[in-house]
Every structure is written in C-alpha cells, then in structure tokens.
Amino acid sequence: MLGKLGERYISFLKGRSDIADYFKVFIGCNDILKPLVETQKLVTALDTFATEQQMGVESRGEFLERAHQFIIQLPKNTPLSLTALANHCWPDAPSALTATLSREEFSLSDGFVPDRRAAKGLVNFEGKSKFWKLNFSRTAIKNGDVEYDHKNQRIILTNIPDDLREELLAETAENEDDES
Known part of the structure; x- marks a missing residue:
C-alpha cells in the first residue's frame, strides 16, 4: 500500500x-x-x-x-x-x-x-488530576448525565450509580462527624 x-x-x-x-x-x-x-x-x-x-x-x-x-x-x-x-x-x-x-x-x-x-x-472525554480520574461519553452530555458549568468551571454528574452514591454519602457523613 x-x-x-x-x-x-x-x-x-x-x-x-x-x-x-x-x-x-x-x-x-x-x-x-x-x-x-x-x-x-x-x-x-x-x-x-x-x-x-x-x-x-x-x-x-x-x-x-x-x-x-x-x-x-x-x-x-x-x-x-x-x-x-x-x-x-x-x-x-x-x-x-x-x-x-x-x-x-x-x-x-x-x-x-x-x-x-x-x-x-472520538466519543469519550477523559481527564485526570492528582486526586481523581474521569471518563464519560458524549452521550452522557447529550442525555444530561454530565453537565459542564462554564462559569464555575465545574463538572456536574447526575444519575450516579447507587453504590457510588452510598460510598460518597458514607464518606461525607464521616467527614462531617470529624468536623463536629
């Protein structure tokens, strides 16, 4: 060729x-x-x-x-x-x-x-920092599961899986207890 x-x-x-x-x-x-x-x-x-x-x-x-x-x-x-x-x-x-x-x-x-x-x-977005890694598809943006807040430079995730939500709730509840 x-x-x-x-x-x-x-x-x-x-x-x-x-x-x-x-x-x-x-x-x-x-x-x-x-x-x-x-x-x-x-x-x-x-x-x-x-x-x-x-x-x-x-x-x-x-x-x-x-x-x-x-x-x-x-x-x-x-x-x-x-x-x-x-x-x-x-x-x-x-x-x-x-x-x-x-x-x-x-x-x-x-x-x-x-x-x-x-x-x-071609169809996914990926990024990472020292503390996190994120990968999502264009479809997630189209469906509203991922939103980008231009003004505050933040990514907003919706419809997160139950197991992840529960882990986050447990983690943030522990941190709130530590602060009291």
Missing part, C-alpha cells in the same frame, strides 16, 4: 511474534506502523476538521460518532482506508475531509490498522 509522499509500508506484518520480528530485521524494515499513534493522529485530525467546519455541538457529535462506528465495525486487523472513512463520514464533500486527513501536520498513513481503544477518543 502507498502511504503519504509515496512511502511504502509492509502491511502483512501485523503480529507481534518472534517470526514477524525476524522478517522485519531480515528485510531491513525499521518498524511497522504503530496503530495507537496513528489512531491518535486520526482522532486529532477528525477533531480539527470538525472545528474548522464550525460544526455545532450536535453535528460534531454525530460526525465523530460516525467515524468511531466506521472504525470499530472494521473486521479485526483490517487496514483503514482514509478515503473510505471520508466517504462514510462526510459523504457530501469527502474531498474536504480527505484534504484535512492528508495534511502534513498530521502525517497520517493510509492503510494502518486502527487501535480501537484509541478510537474511543
């Missing part, structure tokens, strides 16, 4: 076995495409496209969800065609999306096998 700028990639070496490593060394191949890195670059490129197209919140979510569905519906170890992705996600003007995906700043390679975990970045 041809990659960007006419670079050639060997796409038959998909496994992580000693035999695959032996053949890579034998033919002088530095390394095969790293699915995680390539998928992260793809997520960034799709997000950039959505921003540049000035998509509203709902259309942006639908666009990124279409891309995610396309990726996860590929049979396992199937290379991703950027042209097919563009045709599926932006059917009215796929060349506009293809132009963004082929920009040098993203250096995306056509024909890499996407990492499904990294593709979740």
Whole structure:
C-alpha cells in the first residue's frame, strides 16, 4: 500500500511474534506502523476538521460518532482506508475531509490498522488530576448525565450509580462527624 509522499509500508506484518520480528530485521524494515499513534493522529485530525467546519455541538457529535462506528465495525486487523472513512463520514464533500486527513501536520498513513481503544477518543472525554480520574461519553452530555458549568468551571454528574452514591454519602457523613 502507498502511504503519504509515496512511502511504502509492509502491511502483512501485523503480529507481534518472534517470526514477524525476524522478517522485519531480515528485510531491513525499521518498524511497522504503530496503530495507537496513528489512531491518535486520526482522532486529532477528525477533531480539527470538525472545528474548522464550525460544526455545532450536535453535528460534531454525530460526525465523530460516525467515524468511531466506521472504525470499530472494521473486521479485526483490517487496514483503514482514509478515503473510505471520508466517504462514510462526510459523504457530501469527502474531498474536504480527505484534504484535512492528508495534511502534513498530521502525517497520517493510509492503510494502518486502527487501535480501537484509541478510537474511543472520538466519543469519550477523559481527564485526570492528582486526586481523581474521569471518563464519560458524549452521550452522557447529550442525555444530561454530565453537565459542564462554564462559569464555575465545574463538572456536574447526575444519575450516579447507587453504590457510588452510598460510598460518597458514607464518606461525607464521616467527614462531617470529624468536623463536629
């Protein structure tokens, strides 16, 4: 398969076995495409496209969800065609999306096998600090289970699971007892 700028990639070496490593060394191949890195670059490129197209919140979510569905519906170890992705996600003007995906700043390679975990970045938000970790989907925002308070820079969670609610109640009740 041809990659960007006419670079050639060997796409038959998909496994992580000693035999695959032996053949890579034998033919002088530095390394095969790293699915995680390539998928992260793809997520960034799709997000950039959505921003540049000035998509509203709902259309942006639908666009990124279409891309995610396309990726996860590929049979396992199937290379991703950027042209097919563009045709599926932006059917009215796929060349506009293809132009963004082929920009040098993203250096995306056509024909890499996407990492499904990294593709979740299209539909999930994730963040962490020294004291907490949070992961939620765009659907949670759409359904109102997660709200962002711009003014106070706070995230508000609703419909939390009973077990978590009970843990929080027990923890805060203990802290209130300590303060008295």
